[in-house]
Amino acid sequence: MSAAKKIGAEALAEKGWLASHKWLILRRSSQLAILAVFLAGPLAGLWIIKGNLAYSLTLNTLPLADPYVLLQSLLAGHIPEKMALIGVAIVLAFYFLVGGRVYCSWVCPVNMVTDAAAWLRGRFGIKGGAHISRKLRYWVLGMTLAVAAVTGTIAWELINPVSMLHRGLIFGIGMTWTIVLAVFLLDLFVSANAWCGHVCPVGAFYSLLGKWSPLRISAAKREACNDCMDCYAVCPEPQVIKPALKGAKQNVGPAILSPNCTNCGRCIDVCSKDVFRFGLRSAR
């Protein structure tokens, strides 16, 4: 790996450490702050927010509920009470605006696990692995909804690593770490970005939710691109970049319109030419 070019080396040299890690720092801060505010109650008795990502109550007034879990519950044949419905409406509106997969990159605790695996893959120079279709997650999403309807239970929540990890951190981890370890090892050895980018139905659901959301990463200065490929290398969903970055001739872009983009902003960080920035989907 010594000879291999380090991703973002140019950006680091050009922009300095802080500017070339800005969105990563903000994102980690967001993930950790959300965890911290959930943990403040059980650990320090500071009850700002109660519950977990499935449903939470902030300051005993603001309900937030996971639409994917509630959809499964609905298919299982249960109509929820008012509070859950209000919570779902707020969360749907929020992610519709900022991009569904903002949940994945800015909120979900599993992201830190899979990012760690991706980073280690780079460090250890682990290449290749099993081929998994990026469309598998939509199949899995459909499967979880079908199983909910068939069994009349929120079956996916029995094994969902996302909710298990978040709930485990707040309510007691138990053996949940084995499931998290399995996801980590899957991403490290079996296939790059296997969980978040290929399998996870939660991400698939939020992708669909953010299909038309206005907030996008935009390759606004794409003419400045020097084809260093660092954005592709760092992106957990690299297939989303090309249409926006290289679509000038076909009059496509410059906004990344694929709902699989997680709006993580790492492409902004690692680009020495500052090609990317946050913008609107209508940006020209």
Place this chain on the structure above:
Amino acid sequence: MNDTNGKTPGARQASRRQFLIDMAKTACTVGLMGTGLTLYSKQAKALPPLAIRPPGALPEADFQGACIRCGLCVRDCPYNILELAKPEHSVATGTPYFVARNLPCEMCEDIPCIKACPTGALDHGLTDINKSKMGLAVLIDHETCLNFLGLRCDVCYRVCPVIDKAITLETIHNVRTGKHTMFLPTVHSDHCTGCGKCEKSCVLEEAAIKVLPVKLAQGKLGGHYRLGWEEKTKAGKSLVAPDVEHQYTLPEGYKYEQGRGLIPDGSGESAAPGAQPGIPKALQGDKL
């Protein structure tokens, strides 16, 4: 137009084949996952008998479609009795439960756990905690219960929040000593809430009284069963035809009366001299 994608027909056929193979691969993978998940979820519906759901919980099959595992009931329980199941527990992952022998439900009058539930997995229609049915206490072991041994423990009866309704002490003659009374703790299903205080406080090493799921604890009469005495009260009169006087097959010249036995005919109220009343003539030896 054949070559819009710059592909020969052969190449297109190959890519179509590859597409179908990929589809089959994905469908099989997901199908297997789905089958596994379905079977697992069926198993997870079997709540272990000693795990008790919070008050107002829907029937287990419905509960697992309604509970989103947020833990708000756990947080709002003032006695910290509830726990969310961890994956290694045999309760459906993330759902709330308690074990009465560890910590029983304290039966708060305002039922904060139900109020906290955002989905109604804990039924918001339940407003009187005394009407909750978390389970049903059963005095499961008549061999070790101290009261059944003739002692006066009475602890389960004393701690019952619905004392004298959910648990009463029924008296019965102590045959072993011949001169004492046994006070048997008796659970009445229409008042027992399943809070588990009795199980928690049972003084034995292993509780003789346990809260079980109602379905396990209770029998059920056939729908067509009618209890004669109840029907009689409801109707105000007996619903069967009036009794016909019973015809006995008796030795000639005798009649029979309940309590008095055989009485020779025509002797009025007194039996024939020498004859023992109640014994047939044939058995009176020399009097034949």
